[in-house]
Amino acid sequence: MPRHTPLHLALALTLVGVTVAVPAGPAHAADLADTFDGATVGTTPAGWTVGGGGGDATVADVAGTGDRSLRLTDTSTAAPVTATRSFGVTSATVVANARLRAAQTTAVVGLHLDSVAGHTVTVAMDGAGRLYTYSGATRVDLGAYTANRWYDVRIVARPGTSTASVWIDGQRRATNLSFRVGATSLAAVQVGVAAGDTGTAWVDDVRTKTEPNPVSWPQVGTVAPRSAAQIGSSKLIVGAETLDRDYTDYQSYKGYLGPLGATRARFQAGWAKTEKVKGSYDWAWLDTVVNDAVSRGVRPWLQTSYGNPIYTGGGGAGLGGQVPSSAEALAAWDAWVRALVNRYSDRVDEWEIWNEPNLGGVDTTVYADFLVRTATRVRAAQPGAVIWCCALAGVERSYADAVLTRVRSLGKLDLIDGITYHPYNANPDASYEQVRLLRVTADSFSPDLLIRQGENGAPSRPNSFGALGELNWTELAQAKWMLRRTIADLGRGISTSVFSISDLHYPSKVNSKGLVRTGTDKKVRYAKPSYYAIQSAAALFDDTMTPINGYGYTDDTTSPVAVQAFRKSGTGRQSVALWFNSATPGDDNTRTPVTVTFSAGSFADPVYVDPRTGAVYDIPAANWSQSGTSYTFTGVPLYDSPILIADRSVIGL
The missing domain is CATH 3.20.20.80 (Glycosidases)
Incomplete structure (x- = not known):
């Protein structure tokens, strides 16, 4: 089979994209967790819709693992095969995860987050052994892939900023990607083998999680991961x-x-x-x-x-x-x-x-x-x-x-x-x-x-x-x-x-x-x-952030709050972690707005960070004030997981 040119790749995925049909989903955005292990071999799993006309998508045993996955088989060079699962229309941030495997390196296989306008975020395998995504209409290479190997794909898509980030096997490979199409909401996840190709793809452990923005403050980025070698100490x-x-x-x-x-x-x-x-x-x-x-x-x-x-x-x-x-x-x-x-x-x-x-x-x-x-x-x-x-x-x-x-x-x-x-x-x-x-x-x-x-x-x-x-x-x-x-x-x-x-x-x-x-x-x-x-x-x-003992802190909540403060070596700028600490962490992310005051703060440009999601938000001038070394922040969303109020200079974006 001839290797695809970049133009062919874009067209192939567009052919899948123009016919996107989002099946009816729940009235409100729902979290998905499809492992397919309980589904019957040879059937289309519940909640999934097969489209494209080029083949089928059914549950199959994965040899040697005791596992079952969704297998897409495209037998037509004139039509794609797709499998789509709706999670309901949401304007919140969506964290989508899936394992993706291609049986060959000669077919275009795509994993997509879809809006009603089409493929909004894509991670794909091309016909020349390369993983890739898009920023707008521009292709972004993500490295090589091999046939019959599972890839752990994570997409964090933010309709509020029309941007996305992509991880492969735990490594962030691309960030601040522009959506492929204009969209203010997301509705479904889709996997497909493109028109013009024949081939087999497997998908498993499809999980989506909606993460409503905790505040109306503008998101300015995400925490940039650093490897152990980059951190050093x-x-x-x-x-x-x-x-x-x-x-x-x-x-x-x-x-x-x-x-x-x-x-x-x-x-x-x-x-x-x-x-x-x-x-x-x-x-x-x-x-x-x-x-x-x-x-x-x-x-x-x-x-x-x-x-x-x-x-x-x-x-x-x-x-x-x-x-x-x-x-x-x-x-x-x-x-x-x-x-x-x-x-x-x-x-x-x-x-x-x-x-x-x-x-x-x-x-x-x-x-x-x-x-x-x-x-x-x-x-x-x-x-x-x-x-x-x-x-x-x-x-x-x-x-x-x-x-x-x-x-x-x-x-x-x-x-x-x-x-x-x-x-x-x-x-x-x-x-x-x-x-x-x-x-x-x-x-x-x-x-x-x-x-x-x-x-x-x-x-x-x-x-x-x-x-x-x-x-x-x-x-x-x-x-x-x-x-x-x-x-x-x-x-x-x-x-x-x-x-x-x-x-x-x-x-x-x-x-x-x-x-x-x-x-x-x-x-x-x-x-x-x-x-x-x-x-x-x-x-x-890292070791450039030193803990501050006895940090001066007050708030206006009756709930117990843990406070751990850190100072950046060299600049003295601070990062202060806060969370409700009276109970075992739960499955509810409801946040409570709290006014907090730090009596010996050091912030030039404060931001709000949620390490669990990696999201970083600007704290508007109307929500903080300074009097000498005393800093007061209003409307800070706290919950049972740590958040940070930090100077932007100590956060790698």
């Missing part, structure tokens, strides 16, 4: 655990690591996975992970865990297990730790010793002695290593106190740099009195002893495995929870790890705390809203 970490037990698939999610913006990742080094034959180490799996993460600007933070069942008394090989105990097992542990640190010391400078010993009921003296034993070997191999202890399940400061008391009695406190903890609370804001007391405990041993939030997250769906899994979570509630934990920690100067980059497939259930959703094959299906929320937070709060 921050206190934001992402969890990448359980590779040692093969509960996740690094090769599937690795492309999402760098674009997220977290500059470190927590990995479990996996003694049992590395030493399957006594005295023989197979480092290939961990070499791949460490080297790839470093290449993406993400520094690994390695945990020495768990035990190894090839040794009698080798300790538990998973969560809640006992530490190695026999002489043979401890000697083998020592040898593995030395080899581990020697192998990776040029790429890894932070180490954590065991995971949640208190969860497994490991005696504090046993753990303390094991900690000193291991830390001694780490420090001998890498004198400048940063060594973290405890990895507490919850914030059990009594356990940490007993461990460190024992370490101090042995004269080895200098081996330890900090304490890590895992504060799983349904309301993430409910843990900070415990965290304050943990800080008091740490100070009682040394004011130089750090604390780190080492593992924390919320599920994205009900009936999830692990902590908080019993609650009725949604992807929206998860995104809010993740933002509240992250910004509250950073606002206190605490390095913080988001658990986890990927859903985790335990033997019995899926732990849905991942920022990316995975299927039964552990392959990535799509980045969740929480991924994009944390991506914004990473871009907004």
Whole structure:
């Protein structure tokens, strides 16, 4: 088949566009979530309309995955085939997501957000192996694609400004795109194979979410994501655990690591996975992970865990297990730790010793002695290593106190740099009195002893495995929870790890705390809203944004409000995060206008930012005033997810 010229491509998609028919939808804009998994193979799924006349669109099994998707088959070179799903006419911002796959690189396959005037925003695959979109009538290249590979597509379309942004596989590839046609509202999502081509396309996980503008203030842009390599230095970490037990698939999610913006990742080094034959180490799996993460600007933070069942008394090989105990097992542990640190010391400078010993009921003296034993070997191999202890399940400061008391009695406190903890609370804001007391405990041993939030997250769906899994979570509630934990920690100067980059497939259930959703094959299906929320937070709060303690704040609401303020190094300009913090985040985005006053502010050009959506709005002069260092802002829309009042200079647009 001949390769398409750009003119041919434009005409091909226009042929689909001129006959757009928006099926009747609900009276008001609705959120869609079509996975097709419950639909009958060979049928057109409910709510979808097939058009174009060039073929059909039916549900089909995806070989080797246990998944079902919508498959479009175009058998005509004279007509297209389309599948359209209405979500109701809305003038609000629409966030549309879908997985898209072409069975060939010789046909034009398009994913569109439609208005009654036609294709308003398009992401397409051309007949020459290129992904592309449009800004107005101008084609914008998005990079190469390959046949039979799923692409995670996200479109944020803003009828209020007639602009859109496009993400592919978690990376923003284009922004401030002009709509292809004049439109003040959107009504449907469509996928199609263009006229003039034959071919097969697959679409899955079609999700649309309307995001009504929180204010009438003019939107001035969106937060610009920055990769880990671009950020360079921050206190934001992402969890990448359980590779040692093969509960996740690094090769599937690795492309999402760098674009997220977290500059470190927590990995479990996996003694049992590395030493399957006594005295023989197979480092290939961990070499791949460490080297790839470093290449993406993400520094690994390695945990020495768990035990190894090839040794009698080798300790538990998973969560809640006992530490190695026999002489043979401890000697083998020592040898593995030395080899581990020697192998990776040029790429890894932070180490954590065991995971949640208190969860497994490991005696504090046993753990303390094991900690000193291991830390001694780490420090001998890498004198400048940063060594973290405890990895507490919850914030059990009594356990940490007993461990460190024992370490101090042995004269080895200098081996330890900090304490890590895992504060799983349904309301993430409910843990900070415990965290304050943990800080008091740490100070009682040394004011130089750090604390780190080492593992924390919320599920994205009900009936999830692990902590908080019993609650009725949604992807929206998860995104809010993740933002509240992250910004509250950073606002206190605490390095913080988001658990986890990927859903985790335990033997019995899926732990849905991942920022990316995975299927039964552990392959990535799509980045969740929480991924994009944390991506914004990473871009907004690097190490040039320092927390301000005791920030002066008043408001006119009776609801409790969390306040975390930051100052930009060099300029002193501020970014202040605010949110209602009295309850677990919910699925309602209703906002309450609040008047807030900052007694020691520093703003030249204030804007309103919602990190969850990435939207940035100008604050009109009528809505803010200044008297010396006191700034008052009126009509600020607050809800149970963080918003920012920030100087425009500290927001990358």
